[in-house]
Amino acid sequence: MVPRRSMEGDRNYTTVAMFVLLGLSDEKEVQSILFPIFLGIYLVTLIWNLGLIILIRMDSHLHTPMYLFLSFLSFIDICYSSSATPRMLSDFLKMKKTISFISCATQYFVGSWMAHAECYLLAAMAYDRYVAIGRPLQYSAIMAPGLCQMMVAGSYGSGFLGSIVQTVPCFRLYFCGPNIIPTFFCDITHIISLSCSNPFISQMILFLESIFVGFSSFLVILLSYGFIASSILKISSFKGSAKAFNTCASHLAVVTIFYGTGLSVYLHPSSSHSEKQNKVLSVFYVILIPMLNPLIYSLRNKEIKEALKRMVKRATHLPQ
Template identity: 80%
Template sequence: MSMEGDRNYTSASMFVLLGLSDGKEWQLVLFPIFLGIYLMTLVWNLGLIILIRVDSHLHTPMYFFLSFLSFLDICYSSSTSPRMLSDFLKDEKTISFTACATQYFVGCWMGQAECCLLAAMAYDRYVAIGRPLQYPAIMAPGLCQKMVAGAYGSGFLSSLVQTVPSFHLHFCGPNIILNFFCDIIQIISLSCTNPFIIHMIIFLVAFFTGFGSFLFILLSYGFIAVSILKLSSAKGSAKAFNTCASHLAVVTIFYGTGLFMYLNPSSSHSKNQNKGLSVFYVILIPMLNPLIYSLRNKEIKEALKRVVKRTTHLSH
């Protein structure tokens, strides 16, 4: 079938997003809730980025990575939340083919980059605990910048490899997506082309980028555990563990939800369960990440106090 023939299918020009609820009343209730979540995501992540930039005590590799993680969360949430919020106020929740492809590309890019960045942060924690004397030399600014660039670059290439072939499929039938964003699994299922090759591409990319990063994180924490066991004092062991607690919590939530979403067959979940998992993974996690790091981190709390004190002093 030629590409010219594909363009004759009117269903390929747009998709219909069913959203979180069919009822107009529920949509009006959900709108302020998710608007508040999105604004909180922006405020917490942007505030964390600014705090890390202005406080010199936070100019360390760990917080350098954290600032870029916050930027990823802002972009990841912004790839879906504004569209979802606008759809709450619309009767027809249509999205163009190009807009759908763009939304998926950006979301996939940020998600894959986050996998790689979490792996870089795990390595940083290993060096800090396992090789503390060499830490400043190993985690030099140049290496940290290369690791961030590598995470963003890997995410970009991974997303590109998945997006281009997925949206070059032939769409000649139903165009209804049972979610509030362009879920690639559902989009592929709407195609009238045999999706075997696309499924293999997505699986291989997810395996090398997602599972590869996860395996690297597990190995890093294995070495961290060995290093902690070698510490003679209980106080030193507790302090070492506390430096990893926030990162470990973020990794557990991020990968735990992702694995539950994509490894279980879609038929084993109801439509509402799939939407609930999607809300948690796409909407709530970008808001939770900065909260986890802020609420459990003494250095961030102290930095915030210093900035507030400095600002108050200047105002007087």
């Protein structure tokens, strides 16, 4: 902490220049076990998401709106995981786990930006699945490249603005005393609780903005799946219904995991007993979901498997 002159008088106060991240555990034995585990998870996250982006870009058969959105979702997952995981990995090797005020604000801003963008992008992907199932004959006309690009740009742009709205008021609060964050990343709810000034306005901004983003995007998803369910029920053959449902099963799984874990993290009652549970949920939300998303979309996706086979054949110069 460094001295700071109060605007209200001549007394010197101290303002926080560093935060201390307690991490997942303070036991060296546990940290030595967790380091290779989370390093492996992070490498898988980077390799799988980056590989999916490259595959979609290189294979013309995957140049469709659904895979365009998926490639940008993979980019979000890379950035989201990278906002917290490298810091956590380096902290496993340190005795003193400190992060500067500016670095903490930057970490939260990037993570919040990506989380906001993912909410909007998942909503855009739900609408894409509705058009593909509910209005297949008009799909190419409705989901034109221009509209898809606008949806992606809108997701990233809205996420950027939403993150600014959250980050700036919270990090303009006055911090003068406790600087310990009881987790492995700069979580805004913990940071606000450390403020020495009245956090009411910042808390209200954070609450209202989160409700607006989460509710609006989730409402689009619910409406889209309502129309999807209605369209599937109109299909007479069981095989046709199963095929239609299969086209949106991966997206539905990703949405369920993303929103289910997010709600568990931020609506879970805070108490000393639940602190370890909150850490586990945060690990799942921040670190594991970016790894799971490409796996969910890839493992049962025939088009991606076929594209991968074509890419391998081209790389090894085998005949098609």
